[in-house]
Amino acid sequence: MFVHATLSFPRGFVGLVRPSVQRTLGETFRRFASPGRGERPRVALGRAHQALQRLARRPLCALAGRQTFGSFDEMLKAAPEPALVDFYSNTCGPCVMMGRTLDQVAGRLKAIPCRVMKVDVDKYPSIADRFQIQALPTLILFRDGKELKRFLGYRDGTTLEQEVRESLAQTSPAA
Numbered sequence: 001m002f003v004h005a006t007l008s009f010p011r012g013f014v015g016l017v018r019p020s021v022q023r024t025l026g027e028t029f030r031r032f033a034s035p036g037r038g039e040r041p042r043v044a045l046g047r048a049h050q051a052l053q054r055l056a057r058r059p060l061c062a063l064a065g066r067q068t069f070g071s072f073d074e075m076l077k078a079a080p081e082p083a084l085v086d087f088y089s090n091t092c093g094p095c096v097m098m099g100r101t102l103d104q105v106a107g108r109l110k111a112i113p114c115r116v117m118k119v120d121v122d123k124y125p126s127i128a129d130r131f132q133i134q135a136l137p138t139l140i141l142f143r144d145g146k147e148l149k150r151f152l153g154y155r156d157g158t159t160l161e162q163e164v165r166e167s168l169a170q171t172s173p174a175a
Contacts, residue, residue, distance in 0.1 A: 072119070072127050073145060081113040082143040082168055087133045089122050094154040098137040105157040114141075114164055141167055 076083055086102055088095035099118070106116045121128040121136065131140060131147075139151040141164060149167040151160070 072124075072130075075117065076142050076145040079115050079117075079142075081115055082141060082148070083115045083117050084109065084164060085140050085142060086116065086118045087121050087128060087131070087136065087138045087140070088118060089120065089136055091122070092136045095137040098139075098154050101155070101157045101160065105161050108157075108161055109164060112165060112168065114168065143168075143171065 076085075084102075086095075086098065088099060090096070102116055102118075109116055119127055121133055131138075135152050137154065139160075140147055141149045141151075148171050149163075151163065155163070
């Protein structure tokens with residue numbers, strides 16, 4: 001016998017899942033029992049719900065905080081350390097992959113120290129034009145508001161971290 005059960009999300013988690021996904025997960029979540037055998041009810045989970053359960057077990061944390069600045073230059077000058085700026089678009093597959101890689105590498109780059117920032121070229125085309133962004137993803141390493149190095153295309157985390165370290169070592173400010 002199938003019994004529909006309501007799907008509950010951890011507090012603060014619902015905002016991260018689209019309503020259409022929530023409905024789908026709720027529909028795929030079914031609890032069924034074996035009444036004659038005295039067993040505990042088992043839960044049949046769809047693939048999407050299993051992925052959601054794995055995600056729910058992870059701590060929700062953010063490495064980067066959101067700040068608002070009057071201009072892009074102001075943002076770069078406010079950074080006390082070098083900044084790696086990711087110019088991306090949500091419709092670009094390699095950009096999405098690069099975003100995941102940056103999320104993984106951000107903690108290690110923070111130890112260099114290097115701040116990771118992101119600019120959506122669809123929302124801010126004037127900034128993309130100013131820096132002549134013609135390929136996505138493009139990452140630009142800045143120090144004191146000046147461009148040090150430009151990285152075009154997708155890179156894995158280890159390669160990116162190594163290239164950033166080398167670029168900062170070559171252009172270290174005179175003490």
